[in-house]
Amino acid sequence: MxxxxxxxxxxxxxxxxxxxxxxxxxxxxxxxxxxxxxxxxxxxxxxxxxxxxxxxxxxxxxxxxxxxxxxxxxxxxxxxxxxxxxxxxxxxxxxxxxxxxxxxxxxxxxxxxxxxxxxxxxxxxxxxxxxxxxxxxxxxxxxxxxxxxxxxxxxxxxxxxxxxxxxxxxxxxxxxxxxxxxxxxxxxxxxxxxxxxxxxxxxxxxxxxxxxxxxxxxxxxxxxxxxxxxxxxxxxxxxxxxxxxxxxxxxEPERRVRLQANARRMRQALAGRGIAVVSEATPILGMVFADEHAAAAASRHFAAHAIAIPYFKYASEPRENLLRGIAKADYTEADLQRFENAVLSLPA
Ligand SMILES: Cc1ncc(COP(=O)(O)O)c(C=O)c1O
The missing domain is CATH 3.40.640.10 (Type I PLP-dependent aspartate aminotransferase-like (Major domain))
Known part of the structure; x- marks a missing residue:
């Protein structure tokens, strides 16, 4: 990274x-x-x-x-x-x-x-x-x-x-x-x-x-x-x-509670920008883009906001328009705000 x-x-x-x-x-x-x-x-x-x-x-x-x-x-x-x-x-x-x-x-x-x-x-x-x-x-x-x-x-x-x-x-x-x-x-x-x-x-x-x-x-x-x-x-x-x-x-079950809360907040930010996420139930956010080029561009956009979400061809996933991000339990408020800001300015 x-x-x-x-x-x-x-x-x-x-x-x-x-x-x-x-x-x-x-x-x-x-x-x-x-x-x-x-x-x-x-x-x-x-x-x-x-x-x-x-x-x-x-x-x-x-x-x-x-x-x-x-x-x-x-x-x-x-x-x-x-x-x-x-x-x-x-x-x-x-x-x-x-x-x-x-x-x-x-x-x-x-x-x-x-x-x-x-x-x-x-x-x-x-x-x-x-x-x-x-x-x-x-x-x-x-x-x-x-x-x-x-x-x-x-x-x-x-x-x-x-x-x-x-x-x-x-x-x-x-x-x-x-x-x-x-x-x-x-x-x-x-x-x-x-x-x-x-x-x-x-x-x-x-x-x-x-x-x-x-x-x-x-x-x-x-x-x-x-x-x-x-x-x-x-x-x-x-x-x-x-x-x-x-x-x-x-x-420390509170770690899972924070994990869920962070995942919810990240999903809300993405929904607000009109970006669909494949599943609601887990800390993995399979963000749906138009195609692999758009997913790769989004990865570069996140990197420009100091957020690492690499795009590559995942061995076990045929849908190439997905960008895989995750929620973590230990994000700070500043981390989450950086994610929200990056999402706000993601090219549509
Ligand atoms: C569904 C699934 N099973 C098994 C594995 C293998 O896990 P490990 O890397 O801990 O050997 C992976 C790795 O990413 C996985 O995604």
């Missing part, structure tokens, strides 16, 4: 990435355990810090158990590998994140995409399903547009056919729901043995790595899957920072 610009993009929704408590936890763990895990959980990488982190996550999500990985991006590969050779079909939202497509393809599963956010299309396809119980998959929050998936309806459709239900909530965890459990909490989903959730620790948690949470039997198999067991776990300083971050996001 160009020095001097305030980030209005990225994924640090709660403003935790620069929290001194995380830096302190990191530095203490680096002194005690070194800066690298150097290996997988089975090959001496595991420390008491990792154990405590995994247990805290399992406890917080209420889903039974958790498996931490070096990156959330491994989640799809780990999860779908469990079903390789099972003959299961995956019915996934057509726009799920690339980590899911990677995992489904690597596992050789039959993929039947349903129209983006369209539960009616999913139900129509499920009515013709034959074979072993399928897997239904979605993102919780679509990372560029900020759209929230209709998780309650998807879960009901999954239950009706005895399916597994997989939700990639990389962008929801920590940021959404009264207690920060993510889009699953926001949509009122009760913990259920068929539900597996993938979360990122690099976004609202401000650290790094990812985790899968679900029933113990499935999570134990995740831990032994080739991807999870063949790559290094998060370094001990990051595991320590994740633990500190989890504690903060649980004990």
């Amino acid at each position: 160009t020095p001097g610009l305030t980030p209005f993009a990225g994924n640090d929704y709660l403003g935790l990435a620069r929290d001194p408590r995380l830096a302190e936890a990191c530095s203490r763990a680096a002194t005690t355990h070194g800066i690298s895990s150097t290996s997988s959980r089975w090959a001496l990488g595991w420390t008491a810090l990792h154990q405590e982190l995994e247990e805290s996550i399992a406890n917080f999500t209420g889903l039974g158990a958790a498996c931490i990985t070096g990156a959330a991006y491994f989640g799809g590969a780990v999860y779908y590998s469990l079903f390789a050779g099972s003959g299961r079909t995956v019915y996934c939202d057509a726009m799920v994140h690339s980590n899911q497509y990677l995992g489904m393809r690597a596992a050789g599963l039959e993929i039947r995409p349903f129209r983006h956010l369209d539960v009616v299309d999913l139900r129509r396809q499920l009515a013709a399903h034959s074979g072993p119980p399928p897997i239904i998959a979605s993102d919780g929050v679509y990372g560029i547009s900020g759209e929230l998936a209709p998780l309650a309806e998807l879960a009901a459709a999954a239950r009706a056919v005895g399916a597994e239900f997989f939700v990639d909530d990389a962008h929801g965890f920590g940021a959404l729901g009264a207690s920060g459990r993510g889009s699953v909490e926001l949509c009122g989903l009760a913990p259920d043995s068929t539900l597996t959730v993938l979360c990122s620790m690099s976004k609202a948690m401000g650290c790094g790595g990812g985790f899968l949470a679900g029933r113990l039997e499935l999570i134990e198999r995740c831990r032994r899957s080739p991807t999870a067991s063949g790559s290094a776990i998060p370094p001990p300083p990051i595991a320590a920072a994740c633990r500190a971050s989890l504690h903060i996001l649980r004990s």
Whole structure:
């Protein structure tokens, strides 16, 4: 990012990435355990810090158990590998994140995409399903547009056919729901043995790595899957920072209240200038412009007002006229006013 610009993009929704408590936890763990895990959980990488982190996550999500990985991006590969050779079909939202497509393809599963956010299309396809119980998959929050998936309806459709239900909530965890459990909490989903959730620790948690949470039997198999067991776990300083971050996001719900208030204010400014935003429910603002050139010009306009909202061709979003900004919990009044002024003078 160009020095001097305030980030209005990225994924640090709660403003935790620069929290001194995380830096302190990191530095203490680096002194005690070194800066690298150097290996997988089975090959001496595991420390008491990792154990405590995994247990805290399992406890917080209420889903039974958790498996931490070096990156959330491994989640799809780990999860779908469990079903390789099972003959299961995956019915996934057509726009799920690339980590899911990677995992489904690597596992050789039959993929039947349903129209983006369209539960009616999913139900129509499920009515013709034959074979072993399928897997239904979605993102919780679509990372560029900020759209929230209709998780309650998807879960009901999954239950009706005895399916597994997989939700990639990389962008929801920590940021959404009264207690920060993510889009699953926001949509009122009760913990259920068929539900597996993938979360990122690099976004609202401000650290790094990812985790899968679900029933113990499935999570134990995740831990032994080739991807999870063949790559290094998060370094001990990051595991320590994740633990500190989890504690903060649980004990400081006011961060999510500020996040929502800031998102509302930013949306109002955009609406006042006649700029549509794809979704209302999340801190991601997918601003709609006429075309990619207008979106790129808006990005330059923001930069001229010391606001960093880069435009580029997002890998997981085909709509090239979207400019992705975010709200953060830690904006100052001056930051928000700068955003409002920049929006006011945006070329129509
Ligand atoms: C929906 C979604 N899932 C998974 C990931 C991977 O997360 P991480 O970068 O923490 O590995 C991303 C990254 O942006 C994402 O947008």
